[in-house]
Amino acid sequence: MQKVLSSEFGIDDISVGWERPQDSAHGDITTPVALQISKKVGKSPKEIAEKIVSALAKEKTIEKAEIAGPGYANIWLTPAALVAALGSTRQACMAKVKSGAPVIVEYSQPNIAKPLGAHHLLTTLFGQSIANIYEHLGYEVIKWNYMGDWGTQFGKLSIAVSKWGDGRIASQYTVDELLDLYVKFHNEVENDDTLEDQARAVFKKLEDGDPELRAFWQDIITVTKSALSSIYEQLHVSFDTDKSESFYEDKMEPILEKGIASGVFKEGEGGSLIVEFPEESNMPPYLVRKGDGATLYSTRDIAQMHYRLEELKPQEILIVTDIAQKLHFEQLAATCEQLGWDITGFDNVLVGRMRYADKSMSTRKGNVLRLEEVLTEAVRRAEEKIKEHGDHIQADDPAELAKMMGIGAVSYGIVSQNRKQDIVFDWDKMLSFEGNSAPYLQYTHARARSVITKAGEVSDPKQVESLTEKERGLLNTLLKFEHVLKEARTNNMPHILANFLFELCQSFNSFYNDTPILKAEEPTRTLRVYMTLLTADVLKTGAQLLTISVPDRM
Numbered sequence: 138m139q140k141v142l143s144s145e146f147g148i149d150d151i152s153v154g155w156e157r158p159q160d161s162a163h164g165d166i167t168t169p170v171a172l173q174i175s176k177k178v179g180k181s182p183k184e185i186a187e188k189i190v191s192a193l194a195k196e197k198t199i200e201k202a203e204i205a206g207p208g209y210a211n212i213w214l215t216p217a218a219l220v221a222a223l224g225s226t227r228q229a230c231m232a233k234v235k236s237g238a239p240v241i242v243e244y245s246q247p248n249i250a251k252p253l254g255a256h257h258l259l260t261t262l263f264g265q266s267i268a269n270i271y272e273h274l275g276y277e278v279i280k281w282n283y284m285g286d287w288g289t290q291f292g293k294l295s296i297a298v299s300k301w302g303d304g305r306i307a308s309q310y311t312v313d314e315l316l317d318l319y320v321k322f323h324n325e326v327e328n329d330d331t332l333e334d335q336a337r338a339v340f341k342k343l344e345d346g347d348p349e350l351r352a353f354w355q356d357i358i359t360v361t362k363s364a365l366s367s368i369y370e371q372l373h374v375s376f377d378t379d380k381s382e383s384f385y386e387d388k389m390e391p392i393l394e395k396g397i398a399s400g401v402f403k404e405g406e407g408g409s410l411i412v413e414f415p416e417e418s419n420m421p422p423y424l425v426r427k428g429d430g431a432t433l434y435s436t437r438d439i440a441q442m443h444y445r446l447e448e449l450k451p452q453e454i455l456i457v458t459d460i461a462q463k464l465h466f467e468q469l470a471a472t473c474e475q476l477g478w479d480i481t482g483f484d485n486v487l488v489g490r491m492r493y494a495d496k497s498m499s500t501r502k503g504n505v506l507r508l509e510e511v512l513t514e515a516v517r518r519a520e521e522k523i524k525e526h527g528d529h530i531q532a533d534d535p536a537e538l539a540k541m542m543g544i545g546a547v548s549y550g551i552v553s554q555n556r557k558q559d560i561v562f563d564w565d566k567m568l569s570f571e572g573n574s575a576p577y578l579q580y581t582h583a584r585a586r587s588v589i590t591k592a593g594e595v596s597d598p599k600q601v602e603s604l605t606e607k608e609r610g611l612l613n614t615l616l617k618f619e620h621v622l623k624e625a626r627t628n629n630m631p632h633i634l635a636n637f638l639f640e641l642c643q644s645f646n647s648f649y650n651d652t653p654i655l656k657a658e659e660p661t662r663t664l665r666v667y668m669t670l671l672t673a674d675v676l677k678t679g680a681q682l683l684t685i686s687v688p689d690r691m
């Protein structure tokens with residue numbers, strides 16, 4: 138194309154836009170380049186497109202080229218060129234070698250001493266998928282769980298455990314019992330208004346290093362982390378570090394002092410410290426220290442940013458959070474800028490709220506729908522499904538398959554949605570065998586693998602004379618994979634990958650349903666087997682990036 142542009146129009150400095158048309162009737166690839174250069178060349182896009190098309194038609198790799206619409210050039214490649222391009226899809230299944238400055242991806246971030254709720258699935262799974270995609274594309278990623286492990290809540294909890302606990306030491310409570318005690322504290326505040334002050338005093342003691350309280354705090358962290366780790370394992374979620382809020386305890390003071398000296402932190406009401414923002418920003422002041430000298434969530438985030446920037450020199454810092462934290466992070470970013478820090482690589486990757494299709498899930502008693510219950514329920518429902526479809530499903534280990542399907546259904550059900558919108562939790566949709574769901578993807582993968590098993594050896598495709606419409610369709614879908622991964626990364630949008638996997642399942646199933654694979658003549662058979670293997674590999678790679686496992690048999 139560059140050659141044509143340069144010889145026909147004397148243009149050497151343009152990056153040509155290429156697209157893969159949605160509809161295969163519009164060719165294998167299409168370009169709006171005629172529209173792009175029309176002004177510069179001083180000719181109509183149609184005229185330019187005509188020239189391009191007739192020049193391209195002479196290329197060896199091009200079967201046919203046509204103009205379409207206001208000046209698009211639609212191009213059909215030769216079978217040889219299409220098949221040769223599959224090499225790039227095969228490459229895209231493999232993780233690239235890591236290089237460059239790290240990318241920090243922070244996600245999950247639960248608060249200590251509380252069980253995970255269903256809503257924690259959102260930042261946890263979107264974050265993990267984003268981190269996986271970066272890693273796959275060769276970025277050095279630091280996966281970070283920044284937990285809420287510091288603050289007055291530990292004062293409250295300590296009081297609750299000693300007043301209403303049953304004498305056990307902290308490490309012997311479950312996270313659920315700790316939550317009950319915490320809730321009890323808040324109920325009791327109504328009868329005893331000194332409790333809040335007591336809690337603050339106890340936390341102050343903890344901050345000052347009281348050994349007994351430190352041990353208590355450590356116990357609670359241990360209990361919470363062990364409960365978390367079993368859930369993370371089920372979800373295929375993992376971290377490189379969990380330096381959490383408490384880690385920044387001793388890193389706040391020097392920053393506060395410097396900021397006071399430079400005038401960024403100003404005195405607010407009652408001796409507090411605040412940051413003010415220009416009127417046009419429409420942001421309220423940011424409280425960074427209370428009147429009694431206590432630091433806050435915001436103070437720890439400032440210290441956290443400073444630490445990451447100074448110690449790790451990352452190219453990007455992605456903090457995945459609920460939309461409710463938007464203002465906090467805007468204030469944080471503006472504060473860092475006032476402090477003179479370069480935060481161009483920082484992005485608060487926002488996720489919408491969870492909405493339940495089944496109302497009984499959101500209106501139940503108690504305050505949280507526990508994630509553990511959701512996962513148990515998912516596996517139970519998957520077991521039922523497997524029984525229902527007993528005659529179509531073959532599993533070497535039905536219990537294992539139910540786990541893979543149930544957890545996969547929940548995870549895929551979430552990451553396949555646009556994170557910027559509300560995320561709808563819908564059991565039926567998640568577990569459906571037909572729609573855009575994990576079971577459909579898993580089933581399609583197993584179907585492709587079973588062809589491969591029967592085929593025996595898979596060799597590289599040989600030259601074919603022509604392609605059927607279904608073959609061309611599947612080839613073109615497979616060829617999108619590399620670009621889809623890049624798109625999903627640039628936008629931090631895992632659902633772009635999920636949508637593609639769904640499209641690939643549909644394209645493969647439609648190919649499979651009316652194209653003989655194993656019974657085809659050579660060289661067609663080799664090509665079809667190869668495409669089937671590549672489909673299975675792309676589905677597996679893509680699913681894993683989205684935290685989903687796929688079975689070889691189902």
Ligand code: ARG
Pocket residue numbers: 243246247248283284285438441456458
């Ligand atoms: N632990 C917080 C919460 O549960 C989320 C932390 C988000 N990350 C951060 N750097 N502030 O609300």
